Amino acid sequence: MQRLEERIRREGKVKADGVLKVDSFLNHQMDMAFLGELAQEFYRLFGDCGVTKILTIEASGIGIACMTAQAFGVPALFAKKTKTKNIAGEVYTSQVASFTHGVSYDIMVSKEFLRPGDRVLMIDDFLANGNALLGLAELVKNAGAGLIGAGIVIEKTFQPGGEKLRRQGIRVESLARIRSMSVERGVEFY
Amino acid sequence: MQRLEERIRREGKVKADGVLKVDSFLNHQMDMAFLGELAQEFYRLFGDCGVTKILTIEASGIGIACMTAQAFGVPALFAKKTKTKNIAGEVYTSQVASFTHGVSYDIMVSKEFLRPGDRVLMIDDFLANGNALLGLAELVKNAGAGLIGAGIVIEKTFQPGGEKLRRQGIRVESLARIRSMSVERGVEFY
Numbered sequence: 001m002q003r004l005e006e007r008i009r010r011e012g013k014v015k016a017d018g019v020l021k022v023d024s025f026l027n028h029q030m031d032m033a034f035l036g037e038l039a040q041e042f043y044r045l046f047g048d049c050g051v052t053k054i055l056t057i058e059a060s061g062i063g064i065a066c067m068t069a070q071a072f073g074v075p076a077l078f079a080k081k082t083k084t085k086n087i088a089g090e091v092y093t094s095q096v097a098s099f100t101h102g103v104s105y106d107i108m109v110s111k112e113f114l115r116p117g118d119r120v121l122m123i124d125d126f127l128a129n130g131n132a133l134l135g136l137a138e139l140v141k142n143a144g145a146g147l148i149g150a151g152i153v154i155e156k157t158f159q160p161g162g163e164k165l166r167r168q169g170i171r172v173e174s175l176a177r178i179r180s181m182s183v184e185r186g187v188e189f190y
Numbered sequence: 191m192q193r194l195e196e197r198i199r200r201e202g203k204v205k206a207d208g209v210l211k212v213d214s215f216l217n218h219q220m221d222m223a224f225l226g227e228l229a230q231e232f233y234r235l236f237g238d239c240g241v242t243k244i245l246t247i248e249a250s251g252i253g254i255a256c257m258t259a260q261a262f263g264v265p266a267l268f269a270k271k272t273k274t275k276n277i278a279g280e281v282y283t284s285q286v287a288s289f290t291h292g293v294s295y296d297i298m299v300s301k302e303f304l305r306p307g308d309r310v311l312m313i314d315d316f317l318a319n320g321n322a323l324l325g326l327a328e329l330v331k332n333a334g335a336g337l338i339g340a341g342i343v344i345e346k347t348f349q350p351g352g353e354k355l356r357r358q359g360i361r362v363e364s365l366a367r368i369r370s371m372s373v374e375r376g377v378e379f380y
Contacts, residue, residue, distance in 0.1 A: 029303040033251045053332035063266065066256045076253065077219045101289040113219040128358040 001041055003174040004049045005189050007034070008154065013180045020126075025061035026153060032067065036051065038175055039067035041152040045173045047071075049148045051121045053077055053114070055140065056112070057096075057107055057132050064153055065123040077114065079107040079136060092142045096135040107135050109143075116144035127152040127174060130161025137170060154178065157190065191229055191365040195379050197224070198344065203372045210316075215344060217250035217315045222257065228365055229257035232313065232341040235363045236262075239338045241311045243267055243304070245330065247286075247297055247322050254343055255313040262311070267304065269297040269326060277294065282332045286325040297325050304333035317342040317364060320351025325361060339363065346371075 013021040025031040052078040052189050056065035062078050069076035082105065089107040098105060114120070120140045122133055134151055141149045149171030155162050165172050177190040203211040207299055215221040244266045246255035252268050255335030259266035270297065281298040290294060304310070310330045312323055330337045345352050346368050355362050367380040 023300065024302070025265075028270070028300060029265050030256060030259065031265055032256060033263070035256075036260070042273055059252060059268065059270070062249060062252040063256050063268075065224075066220060066222060066253050067260075069220065070226070070257075073223070075215075075219050078249065080218065080249070110213065110218060113214070 001038070004038065004153070006174045008176055008189075009085045009185055012187055014183050016185060017182055020154070020156070020178070020181060020187065022125075022154065027063065030063040032063075035064050035067040036071070038153060039071040041175055042068045042121070044172070046121055046148060046151060049121070050099060050119050051148055052117070052119045053081065053121070053145075054123050055109070055114075055120050055136055057081070057136060064125055068121070068123050068151065077109060077115075079109050079139060081105050081107055091116040092139045094135040094138040094155040096141070097129075097131045107132075107139070109139055111143070114139065114145055115122035118143070118145040119148050120145050121148045122150040123152075124150070127155040127161045127165070127172070128159040131157075131162040133161065133165055133170075134168075137165070137168070147171075149173065151175075156181075170187045191216050192254055194228065194343070194366045198366055198377055202377055203374050204376060206279040210344070210346070210368070210371060210377065212315075212344065217253065218251040222253075225254050225257040226261070227262040228254060228343060230342070231365055232258045232311070232363070233261040236311055236338060236341060239273070239311070240309050241338055242307070242309045243311070245269065245299070245304070245310050245315050245326055245337075246313045247271070247326060250316075251314040254315055258311070258313050258341065259368075265303075267299060269299050269329060271295050271297055282329045284328040284332070287321045292378055297322075299329055299333075301333070304329065304335055306334035308333070308335035309338050309340045312340040313342075314340070315343050317345040317351045317355070317362070320349075320354045323351065323360075324358075327355070327358070341365075344368065367371040 054069040090111040152174040155174035244259040282300040283298040342364040345364035
């Protein structure tokens with residue numbers, strides 16, 4: 001998606017530790033009009049799939065998931081990372097190994113909101129190692145719901161996440177696909 | 191706001207530990223059309239205040255903050271709870287004592303996205319003890335930005351948060367104000 005690539009080129013910052021910061025518009029500060037455009041693109045890609053629910057993981061995916069849910073006219077649901085007082089009772093859980101934090105954590109959603117009849121589109125800001133998305137896919141599977149696919153804003157194709165998901169038969173659509181990136185040369189797209 | 195009170199009566203669950211769960215539409219599963227209505231109400235209340243930025247805290251406030259930012263045509267910004275690789279460098283921080291988790295934690299926003307010229311509306315799903323909002327207000331103060339007020343979806347008026355904020359001169363507008371609640375009698379509003 002050209003407008004996204006342009007915006008990443010203009011505002012993205014490649015850090016020495018391999019992190020691409022796009023927090024001026026995507027996942028810290030959020031440009032809602034622009035996120036709305038990305039959401040429309042997800043709707044163009046998945047709009048004919050009978051999606052009943054958008055699923056993401058806290059916290060950085062929530063903004064784009066909300067806009068996508070609005071575009072589809074369905075609820076958004078975000079998996080929570082720790083068990084709090086607010087999520088008691090019946091939940092589906094799975095475990096995610098975090099690249100960013102270097103630890104594993106549990107994610108969960110209430111069984112009430114993920115049902116066998118649901119057709120779930122996973123949405124996230126980044127796809128790198130794929131562990132968060134695999135964890136979400138497991139929640140969908142545990143619920144007996146249908147998994148339509150994954151809509152990703154930025155895929156780092158030089159990391160194994162995309163291949164892991166596609167090898168499991170999951171349809172992955174990424175709006176920007178990064179071929180390589182470095183502090184010196186910046187970001188190169190496919 | 192009557193439609194909100196009706197929805198809380200219909201779907202809200204009062205737990206024995208004093209938690210009101212409204213996670214079918216507000217802060218786990220999110221009904222975007224309904225959150226859009228709440229956002230329009232915040233716009234009615236604060237639309238003439240020259241707001242330039244919506245500020246919230248991860249994770250449960252992000253959905254309503256995004257819809258409110260969309261209604262105002264300004265960016266949303268969410269304070270992050272822990273220092274991750276994705277937030278390096280120059281940040282404003284403050285400390286929040288958490289009622290839900292029973293511990294203190296730091297919140298932070300990038301200095302890049304909170305400027306002296308900003309006029310900030312804080313948005314959150316709940317106001318109870320007010321610590322999260324006080325932490326956000328401190329971030330705004332540290333940035334030298336203007337604080338327009340706080341837009342709250344549900345205020346528990348029997349807890350001290352609202353009074354703490356108003357005593358500091360902060361304008362607080364809550365769309366539903368709970369007078370009392372219990373497992374037996376449910377929720378009573380003002």
